[in-house]
Amino acid sequence: MTRSGRGDIASNVLRSALLALLALLLAVPLATAGTLDRAGVERHFPAPLVVGERDTTLPVWPILKQEAGSYEVFAYAFESIDLAPIPGFGGTPPDLLVALAPDGTFRDVKVISHHEPVFLEGLGSEPLFAFVEQYVGLSARRPIRVGRPNARGSGAAPQTTVDGISMATASTRVINESILAASLAVARAKLGFGAANLGLKVEARPDTGEALTVAELTARGWLRRLTVTNAGAEAAFRDAGVAGAGDGPAEAPLVYLTFAYLNVPAIGRALLGAERFAALTREFGPGDHAVLVVSHGPENPLGDEFVLGSIPDRLTVTQGGLAVNARDMAIERRGAAPGLPDGPWTILRITGAAGFDPSAPWTLSAKIVRERGQIFPEKIAREFSADYALPAELFIREAAEAGPSWTDPWRARGVELGVITLALAGLVPVLARQRGLVADRRRFPVFRLAYLAFTLLFIGWYAQAQLSIVTLVGLVRAATVTHDLTFLLYDPPSLLLWAFVIATLVVWGRGTFCGWLCPFGALQEFVAWLAKPLRIRPVAVPPRLDRALRQVKYVLLAGILIAAATGSPLADSLSEAEPFKTAITLYFVRAWPFVAYALGLLVLNLFVYKGFCRYLCPLGASLAVLGRLRLLDWIPRRAECGSPCQLCKVRCRYGAIRPDGRIDYPECFQCMDCVTIIHDPGQCVPEVLAHRRGKRIVPQPVAAE
Template identity: 50%
Template sequence: MVRLVLLLLIALAPQARAGVMTREALQGHFPAPLSVGEKDAQLPVWPIFRQELTSTVLAGYVFESIDFAPIPGFSGTPINLLVALDTKGQFLDVKVLSHHEPVFLDGLGPAPLFAFAGQYAGLSLRQNIKIGSNSNRGSQAGSANVYIDGVSKATASVRILNQSLLASALRVARAKLGFAAGADPDRVARVRQDTFRPMDWQALVAAGLVQRVRITRGTVEQAFAGSGVEEGVDAGRAQDSFSELYLAYLNDPAVGRNLLSEGGWQHLLGRIEEGDHALLVIATGAYSFVDDRFVRGAVPDRLTLQQGELPLELRDLDLDDPLKLPPALQGADSKVLRVIGPAGLDPARRLDFALRVTRQKGMLFGERVSRSFAVPYQLPADQVIVPESTDKGWQAIWRSRAWELAVLAAALALLAMVLARPRWIVATPARLARFRTAYLVFTLGFIGWWAQGQLSIVNLTATIQALVAGRSLDFLLYDPISVALWAFTAVTLLVWGRGTFCGWLCPFGALQELVAQAAQRLGLRRIRLHRSTDARLKRLKYVVLVLILALAFSSPVWTDRAVEVEPFKTVITLNFVRAWPFVAWAVGLLLLNAFVYKGFCRYLCPLGAGLNLLGRVRLLRWIPRRAECGTPCQTCRHRCDYQAIRPGGAIVYEECFQCLDCVAIHDSPQRCAPLIAQGRQRVIPLAPAA
């Protein structure tokens, strides 16, 4: 029966959505002098035309991101964007057509999401677009790196939007705008960082790390033969040097650290963004790659670079750090040129530099004649790492949150050690209370409010919706803290059951317990429900779980509403800054908890119900018991605030929150009734005096 119900739900579930826009609807977004053409026959894109006097010119293309990069959002449903690109890869417009991001539905509202998407207008695919702040930020079209503002409390959602936008736009640009020859910036080879060893100039040349290309006068004159601008050269001077270029890839530590001082090397690293390429060019001879009019920080007009068929922009980094060059090159023209990461340069492939030589013919109406001379450079194969994976997008997020993950890993390791060997912690009630309170404060403050690591039933519904629609689960990786917590929770479910997460690592659960402690200090009397009433109410959370999972298979809209039974988004993600009904619900649950201990966790939480079911496969019955537990001793049962101990003394592990209180009682000669009785029996009464 259950299998038939699941099959029916899957059959009714929505499939992966496609674009919804029509030409008529798009025309409303692009009024005159723009017009929208017919939809492309091969790709779901529409051309945009601009009327200029009597002619109509192609202005760009418009498309929906869901047709090219349906990356699931935090809810498991893709964000759909309307994207317009001009013919040079610049964003004309970016608008959000639809989304199911929980934090932007009834939390922050959609306005911050719309404003975030609006920042892309005027930026270019050839720029390195980063989310965050930087003292050198700019938004000029010619700037290599631009920084856009993120949205607090919605880090994962805006990064998924960013990835959806760039992935879809690059696919269109490669197909329609001549970007086809470029490599995906996240799939190019990376320069090894472990190859440094001290080398002088000659050793660098011998190792192929610095490469020399010599262009003779004879070669140049032969190229201009028949052009009318030949200068002629004696046979004896044909082998003289016209231009001699030295090329090196400074990102390689074996090159950069040997040609620059340590301070210069660090300065270089500080001037380029991750993924950028710094290339050193040195020229000697009669003809240089820059002329006397060259402006620092500009693009050299005599030197070009392409890789395959892709042209790449070279721009002077304007570095003044001295280079360790041989005496013969001390006065030569030298520049450090940058290629930005999004351009798609692959350091494992040959770099095809070209030196352009231009001569003028005629005086009154002069004609310029140019020839280009190949200057190839190939970084040795042992200096690069070819990527083995095509995964992209989330790796940078993990790197940027490395310190948070390190703190979390240390905290989880500490918790695992305490739970595996609790004897020292439970030695005294005060020690256990101090440790538990301190850890709950850490869970609430760091895991919850700081790192936004609140696990939620939304994680499960999003996974279900993505699987049913045949989409990838990569979107989960955009929230590394949650991934780490889920991994730890999965392991501890097998070992101890649901109590590790629910009792120690749930931020809202931690807040409830801290509120309950405060209520007791204020003298509020806690209500303990009758055992049968408590048992019936605990079944309610399974009903809530089943309803939410059923909706996840059939209705994303109603799923978004149903998951609001969890107050996590209101309390942890948004810090109560939300519409009053959601705040009232969250505050009401906290007030209930002051009288009915952890009422939400025990009776309503759908995530707790899911973990309860999964935790039934645990390997250990880790709470020690004695024959006297339950018969006759009832101390632990009466002290258990979760009511997870049966009258017979058996532990209901599915409802246990692993607070260690019963473990502390069990090991205490002062609190455990059987141990107290044993102690009394050991006391031998003295015989009365004669």
């Protein structure tokens, strides 16, 4: 049979399955929208909370709470899939119900649905539920990162880090990005932050040595005043029926504040002095800002009961209509600059997580409170404000990391990527140079065992880079839902291996992965070594039964892909035919039926060498089909191979050499045993005979059927 016409039962089965799959792809799209109606949302936010009317422009439900006889917004509730449908590792986006408070903090996060393979019948959903609970109390303003397990207990910032889940790194990063991306979309529309300064880091320029006085700062507008006169206060409270003014003339100041942004060296040094300004900057955290406020009037917004280090009740910094968290720095209060009026003062710290942009206009507001009534007095408040702005040339604006992204795991796993890259680079020349290490029957087996140990221990159990049919399921689901393949980027080691495997498929076929880079395959090879000391004799599967069993993996592959295309959960169930999740990803820590299945396959391997790989592996089936596109029939053969010599066929434990001596590349696992034999004058029977006759023969690759 010619190379162009070599179709067998497997390819015919798969061709029919793919035609059915294409029809289903066009006919059965998967749902990508949120699933909760009002009743569903009310179940998550029961009384005394009230679910308001859904927004007409954004899929957001206001959650209301009664305060002082009126309803105020307690949170905005939304489903992440409506606003950030980021495909998970199962190919479809997770759906999370998020409740975001008006100040940008998370009231609640719950999992509505997901298709993350590691949690489906693996770790179970409980670790995922516990993972999302960590967001409660955190702020959407902050670039929240997924750390290693127990990262916060090991010293990571609890305001910007959530503990990751071992064995679920890629899935947790996708979920983290889904939560924050959806929350930022709501924050921009409803809360007024996250738009103007998104993705920018703004810092004051380094000290230029300019020396300014208080008068010069005032003249430039870098030192501002907020003044409320008795007449102004009285007018503001007139509608409330209470006296708002203090004692003294109408034009006398009641509230008189002087304030300035201190991070700019020329301002901070002028108001605090060089020594104290330097001490202040040493207390700053990354991205922190400081605002000086001095009170000179008879009514001090700080209040007589103000506690150092607290957030002032009557002073507020706002930007873009949103209050910014500003807390007193609790530092020494003496030694203000000459020319600055005396009075109580505070330095308010605004942390980098608040999203404050000092190069954009902002406002300082002071609240005046009065009481009405005697028995049960009612507090009446009015706010007065003054704007503040500095020239843009005083600041450096540059791109900053705006929340989580798929680049995070690439940076975090750089060492693993480097080690795997070096290992792959070392494997290629070994397999390509057939007269090098491969031809050495003493050293090559040692190299192969060492490489398989690396594959099992490092690629599999440490780097968690076991390739799986789950990725193909994800690709099919992404094709039917989001047309977005970024979920692949969240698992860098696996993506690196996929790229290498696809490249070698074109050159050599399936065997490079199945024979060298599959951790479960490596585990089977090590278990097979126990057969000899246990005196277990391999079972010879009859040829007709062997050929029939080899088709099972193609039927299983077709079933998985069709189920994935139709959105059926059967795809996840059928994917459990792979024991990879149990044996490699979860280290056999799983429900007993899955452990029994994985161990059973390893026991089967003692009797039928790599029986799972040969008969059941759907990933191997997909690689075998794609491997038919390879460019080379690269394994050398001789005219004598198959007739009369059958040595390679007898030694091939995979059954990948036909009786006529040709290589069955879709079933070849690239163990290289036959290559070693054919280049070894002491093993290759035709060469041994030729040597006895004083002749020399050269092996040549022979086209496969």
